[in-house]
Amino acid sequence: MINDSNNFREIIPNNKAILCLDLGKKRIGLSISDVNQKIASPYDVIQEKKFSEILVILKSLIKEFDIGSLIIGDPINMDGSLGPKSQSSRSFIANISKDIDIPILLWDERLSTVAAEKSLIEADISRKKRSKVIDKIAANIILQSFLDFLNSNS
Numbered sequence: 001m002i003n004d005s006n007n008f009r010e011i012i013p014n015n016k017a018i019l020c021l022d023l024g025k026k027r028i029g030l031s032i033s034d035v036n037q038k039i040a041s042p043y044d045v046i047q048e049k050k051f052s053e054i055l056v057i058l059k060s061l062i063k064e065f066d067i068g069s070l071i072i073g074d075p076i077n078m079d080g081s082l083g084p085k086s087q088s089s090r091s092f093i094a095n096i097s098k099d100i101d102i103p104i105l106l107w108d109e110r111l112s113t114v115a116a117e118k119s120l121i122e123a124d125i126s127r128k129k130r131s132k133v134i135d136k137i138a139a140n141i142i143l144q145s146f147l148d149f150l151n152s153n154s
Contacts, residue, residue, distance in 0.1 A: 001060075001113060004151045007104065008069075010086060011103050012101075012103055013068035013069065013102075015036070015039075015068075016035060016037075016066055016067065016069070017032050017033050017034065017035050017037075017065045017066060017067050017068065018032070018033040018067065018068065018069050018070070018147070019032055019033075019039055019062065019065070019071070020040065020069035020073070020107075020140070021058075021070065021072050021073065021140035021144035022032075022135055022136075022138045022142055022152070023072065023073060023075075023089055026047070026048050027048070027135045027136030028041040028045065028046040028054065028135065029042075029045055029054055029134075029137070029138050029139035030042075030045065030046065030136055030139055031043055031136060031139035031140040031142070032045045032061075032065055032067070032141040032143075033143060033147055035066070037147055037150060037151070038147060039144075040140045040143035040144040040147055042137055042139065043061075043138040043139075045136050046137060051095065055096060057100055058096065059099070059100065060072075060102065062102065067102065069102050069103040069104070069105065070096075070100070070102060070103070070104045071107045071142065071143055072089055072105070072107070072147050073094065073106075073109030073138070073139065073142045074086055074089050074108055075106060076108050076109075089106060090106070091104070098150055107142055107144075108127060109142045110140070117147065121141070
């Protein structure tokens with residue numbers, strides 16, 4: 001189920017962690033919040049896997065970390081329009097929603113990978129090492145953006 005950000009505060013379980021996915025062609029970056037839903041932490045990267053394997057990993061993480069909701073990065077075009085990548089995210093959600101019954105929200109991820117790349121370059125991380133972690137750093141940026149929204153005026 002895809003929810004909009006306006007009603008997400010009302011349906012998101014309190015005192016449960018939030019899992020964020022940054023979907024890519026080859027990798028999925030993962031970030032997990034604390035149970036107080038204030039701080040995002042980069043978690044891992046899922047390397048090229050079949051959908052069924054990804055689903056098993058997600059179910060395991062949901063159980064292990066008591067995840068109450070999912071944030072999926074929405075790669076909206078810079079002009080605000082929805083392109084093929086955004087539609088791919090929606091299709092992914094439609095597929096996992098059949099097996100995962102927690103609130104799911106698409107969250108604007110424009111420039112998250114650019115910001116992740118910039119921060120890794122500033123930290124003087126080599127290109128080879130950056131390629132291994134950039135997806136989870138991008139997921140972390142997306143999740144922290146959502147958490148900041150969630151905790152504003154609440």
